[in-house]
Each structure stands twice: as structure tokens, then as C-alpha cells.
Amino acid sequence: MRSDLVVIGGGPAGMAAAATALAGGLRVTLLDSGRTLGGQYWRHPAPGSVPTGDHLHHDLTTYRALVDVLDAHRVAGTLDLLLSHHVWTAVADEDGFAVHVLDRSGTAGSEVAEVIRGRQLVIATGAFDRQLPFPGWDLPGVFTAGGLQALLKGNGVAAGSRVVVAGTGPFLLPVATAVADSGARVLAVCEANSPTRWGRRVGAVVRSPAKAIEGAGYAVALARHRIPVRTSTVVVAAHGQARLEAVTLAAVDGVGRVRPGTERRVVVDALGVGWGFVPQLDLAITLGCRLLEWVDGNHVAEVDAGQRSSVAGVLVAGELTGIGGAALALREGQLAGESVLADAGRPPATAPARLVQVRREVERLRAFARAMAEAHPVPQAWTTWVQDDTVACRCEEVPAGRVRAAVAAGASDARQVKQLTRAGMGWCQGRMCGYAATCLAHEGPDGPGDRRPVDGGPTAYAPVERLVATPIPLGALAAAEFEAKGNSAM
Known part of the structure; x- marks a missing residue:
């Protein structure tokens, strides 16, 4: 059966889109790879596992209201909710779109x-976490910041x-604050940028008082747990044998160069590092949606005032149009x-009056998102922290020195670096190393931290098309093809 609408993604944006379309009388199919609705923002443990607690979530009232609406439509038969379904590609067909999925709701090995x-x-x-390599980042115990949070929300586990x-x-x-609430001791929050960068962006904060209140709440929580916030400070190395044992912190200047003599070693057993996020654009690229470069160095999907992409019938919502958080994604x-x-x-x-308000909210929240990206950029000279023997691509174990050698040999962009070094050809298909490889490919002649001009923006990191967006067993594809041929022959 063909639905009026297929929504890919069961986070805030996808849930809101499905609920709105259902309220207007359409038949909807909602797909998500998780076992529960909510995406990463409202990530919950698998059904039947130990609950992790409401304190890890924001705006659960909205989440529960959306779940109730969707569940009512599921019972009524107007919503097909397909969880544990991984979308690996989507194509236009004669009357809309064919979305190819892998059903992983059964036991391991029974994917369909x-x-x-x-x-x-x-x-x-x-979106997914944006990462930068540094010495020791591949040690067990080093996580993305989102990974720390996912362990807590999804499993009730503190990483250290x-x-x-x-x-x-x-x-x-x-x-x-979530890690501290779980009972762990957070020794420091190290923010690479200076708070003075917000000075010229106060207007965006004033127009978003809820964001200011949220920030004040975190300040109170940090003070309660006695967690120091060290600005203009980064982790330049992680140390350990079998696992993480310590990190080196260092103060940096306005472009990210380490200030000599400020290095300090701290004993830890877990580290969470986050440099923003990268939109998950695989399907949008495959379908031919036009992209544009956003202020944080990412490419995002270009949409009109109604979230329509450049491809007729394809709409895009949430972090794919620019990293902006759950409130913006909902709207x-x-x-x-x-x-x-x-x-x-x-x-x-x-209602028309409410719709006008929603559009204004979107404009205001987008302005705040742009201000946030401008106030918290990836430091320009971050590659000065990376030694030649530092692993740049973890999947293929490509060191940064090999990337630099490829650039010295004539590679002019990340694609040529990939062809010469295999950086980005591994299991993650460049999701973890793509941004870093692009930056390393544009180091200037004076070495790390000296950046050659890049056409199109600060890094010109452009995601490439992946015809298969998620790993899929060949056996499942073969079985589907066999069944399709059998049905057509009957």
C-alpha cells in the first residue's frame, strides 16, 4: 500500500511532521532505526530494559503528547509505525517515492x-557528532560527547x-551535568572558544529568552556539582596503554594555537569530546536535493519557507537544514x-494565527542557531594539535602524516586524499574523518594551522553521495530480489 506520506526519522522533526500530516487526514508511514520513538534527543532504553529516569530529558510533556497522538493514529490504522527499520536508499518512482529499508526488528541474522x-x-x-583527531583519540574510554549522553539515556550507564x-x-x-547527575565526577568542561565571542550576538540571546533560561539552569547545575568550566581550553592528547588513563589540557589563543607552558595532565578514565554536529544528508543527496554551505562549515539542505527541498515531493526538516536543536526541529x-x-x-x-507564530519561532530559532555556530566555531588552527603519527582515519588506520604526504604530492582536496590514502573508505564511510581530512587537505605551505584559501567557505566540507546509506547484508538483498521475481512470475 502506498502512503500519502513517508517520514524518515522518528526524532522531534519527524514526529511533528507525521503528527501534523495525520491531523490533516493523510495516511502516513513513519520509519526509524531505533526501537523507540524520540531520536537521539528523546532517546529511551529498549522496551523491557531498566529505565534511566526522566531527569535526562527535556520537554517530556511534548514528547509524550506526540507519542499519544501517533499511537492513537496507529491504532486507528492511519499510521504505519515501523521501528528498527533502517533506510538504506530512496528513489523517485512513477507515483512518488520508493524507500528501501532493512527491517531489523527480528533476531540477529533475520534482517529483511x-x-x-x-x-x-x-x-x-x-545529525551525528563531528570529531577532530588528536593523539590518543582512538583509546578505549574516549567518546564523542553524544556517545556519553547516549550511554546514559539508552542504557543508564556512566562511561567512567x-x-x-x-x-x-x-x-x-x-x-x-547528566554525567554528574549519574554519580560520576566531572573534573572539567573544556570550552575551546572564549565567551567574548557572544558579545556581538547578544541580540540573538535576547530574542530567545528560553535559551538564556536554559543556559542559566546549566550554570546552576554546574555550580551544584562544582564542575569548573575552562574556556579557551582544549584536550590536546589522551594517554593510556590498554585504555584511557589521563588527558593533557592546554590553553589556546583565539585561533586555537596552544599557549606554551599551559599544558596540564589530568587523570581520567573517560573523556567526551564534541565539536558540533554534521547533518545526516545521505538520503537527501541521493535524491538530488540542492545543498548550500552553512555558517558552521557544514553543507545543509536548501529549503523554502515550508521546508520543501529543490526536489518536488521531498521535504526536509530538523538538523539537515542547519544544526539548531530540538525546539527548531519540532517547528x-x-x-x-x-x-x-x-x-x-x-x-x-x-490554525492560521498559530501558523504565523510558528513561522516567527522558526526565524527566531534559526537566528539563534546561526549565532551559536558563529560563537563556537572549530578553532582554525586545530591541526597544530595533530602529530604526523596521529591516526586521522580510524577505520583504515591512516595517520595524519600520510594525509599530509598526499597533499605534498599534489592532492588538492579530500577526495584526492581519499584516493591516495584510503582515508574515508572504511566502515563509517568518512563520517568520522571526512571533516578532518578536508581540513588537513587545506593546510598551507607553513604546515599545521596555516590554511590555504578554500572556495565556498571555511572548510568547504561537502558530503559525498553514498548509494547505500547504511550497511545491508547481501543475503537480505538477494532474498528480496528472489521474492520480487517470484511474485512477478506468478
Whole structure:
């Protein structure tokens, strides 16, 4: 059966888009790779496991209201909710779109390849942590900041007892406070940038008082747990034999160069590092959606005021249009749902006055997101922390020195670096090393920290097309092909 709408992603944006379209009378299929709704923001343990507690979540009232709405439509038969379904590609067909999924809801080894069809498509696949390599980042005990939070939300597990959280951006604060609430000792939050960078962006904060209140709440929590926030400070190395044992902290200047003599070694057993996020654009790229470069160095999907992409019938909402957080994702999802209704010739599900408010909220939250990205950039000279023997691509075990040698030999961009070194050809397909390889490929002639001009922006990191967005067993594909041929022959 072909749905009126297929929504890919069960986080805030996808849930809001599905709920809005359902309220307008459409039949919807909602797909998500997780075992529960909520995405990474409202990540919950698998059904039947030990609960982790509401204190790890924000705005659970909205989450539960959305779950209730979706569940009511599921019972009524207007919503097909398919969890543990991994979308590996999507293509346009004669009457909409064919979404190819891998059903992993059964036991291991029993995956089934399926095709879900819909007249319109909303892509709300979220983002993943952006990482930068540094000596020791591949030691057990070194996590992304999002990984620390995911362990807590999904499993109720603190990664260690002595923890440092480092990188840049406000996301470090909820991670640190959640880890401290779990009973671990957070020794420091290391913010690479100076708070003075917010000086010229006060207006965005004033127009978003809820964000200011949220920040004040984190400040109180940090003070309660006695967690120091060290600004203009980074982790330049992790140390250990079989696992993480210590980290080296250092103060940096305005572009990220280490200030000599400020290095300090701290004993830890867990480290969470976060340098912002990268939109999960695989499906949007495969479908041909036009991209543009955003202020944080990422490429994002270009959308109109109703979240419509450049491809007819494809709408994009949430972090794929620019990293902006859950509140923005919810409103973008709502706008996407309204656009689907309008394109289907249905009346809006949201009252006109409220719809005007939603659009204003989106504008305000996008302005705050841009200000946040400008106040918390990746330090320009971060490659000065990277030694030649530092692993740059963990999947293929490519050291940074080999990348630099490829550039010296004539490689002019990350694609040529990939061809010469295999950086980005491993299991993650460049998701962890792509940004770093691009930066290393554009080091200037004076070595680390000297950056050659890059056409298009600060790093010009452009994600590449991956026809297979998630690993899929060949046996599942073969079985699906066999079944399709058998059915067509009958």
C-alpha cells in the first residue's frame, strides 16, 4: 500500500511532521532505526530494559503528547509505525517515492529488505557528532560527547568515574551535568572558544529568552556539582596503554594555537569530546536535493519557507537544514507537515494565527542557531594539535602524516586524499574523518594551522553521495530480489 506520506526519522522533526500530516487526514508511514520513538534527543532504553529516569530529558510533556497522538493514529490504522527499520536508499518512482529499508526488528541474522512507497517524503534523519583527531583519540574510554549522553539515556550507564567533557558549544553543558547527575565526577568542561565571542550576538540571546533560561539552569547545575568550566581550553592528547588513563589540557589563543607552558595532565578514565554536529544528508543527496554551505562549515539542505527541498515531493526538516536543536526541529517538522497537506490539496491542521507564530519561532530559532555556530566555531588552527603519527582515519588506520604526504604530492582536496590514502573508505564511510581530512587537505605551505584559501567557505566540507546509506547484508538483498521475481512470475 502506498502512503500519502513517508517520514524518515522518528526524532522531534519527524514526529511533528507525521503528527501534523495525520491531523490533516493523510495516511502516513513513519520509519526509524531505533526501537523507540524520540531520536537521539528523546532517546529511551529498549522496551523491557531498566529505565534511566526522566531527569535526562527535556520537554517530556511534548514528547509524550506526540507519542499519544501517533499511537492513537496507529491504532486507528492511519499510521504505519515501523521501528528498527533502517533506510538504506530512496528513489523517485512513477507515483512518488520508493524507500528501501532493512527491517531489523527480528533476531540477529533475520534482517529483511523491504520497499515502502509514498507519494511525498519528509527526510528528518538528524545529525551525528563531528570529531577532530588528536593523539590518543582512538583509546578505549574516549567518546564523542553524544556517545556519553547516549550511554546514559539508552542504557543508564556512566562511561567512567572521573570524566572530562571537551570541545565547543552549549551541548557540552547538558552532557556534563547528566554525567554528574549519574554519580560520576566531572573534573572539567573544556570550552575551546572564549565567551567574548557572544558579545556581538547578544541580540540573538535576547530574542530567545528560553535559551538564556536554559543556559542559566546549566550554570546552576554546574555550580551544584562544582564542575569548573575552562574556556579557551582544549584536550590536546589522551594517554593510556590498554585504555584511557589521563588527558593533557592546554590553553589556546583565539585561533586555537596552544599557549606554551599551559599544558596540564589530568587523570581520567573517560573523556567526551564534541565539536558540533554534521547533518545526516545521505538520503537527501541521493535524491538530488540542492545543498548550500552553512555558517558552521557544514553543507545543509536548501529549503523554502515550508521546508520543501529543490526536489518536488521531498521535504526536509530538523538538523539537515542547519544544526539548531530540538525546539527548531519540532517547528520545522510542523511546517513540513503543513506543506504536505497543502500540496495534497488538504486544509491546514494548524490554525492560521498559530501558523504565523510558528513561522516567527522558526526565524527566531534559526537566528539563534546561526549565532551559536558563529560563537563556537572549530578553532582554525586545530591541526597544530595533530602529530604526523596521529591516526586521522580510524577505520583504515591512516595517520595524519600520510594525509599530509598526499597533499605534498599534489592532492588538492579530500577526495584526492581519499584516493591516495584510503582515508574515508572504511566502515563509517568518512563520517568520522571526512571533516578532518578536508581540513588537513587545506593546510598551507607553513604546515599545521596555516590554511590555504578554500572556495565556498571555511572548510568547504561537502558530503559525498553514498548509494547505500547504511550497511545491508547481501543475503537480505538477494532474498528480496528472489521474492520480487517470484511474485512477478506468478
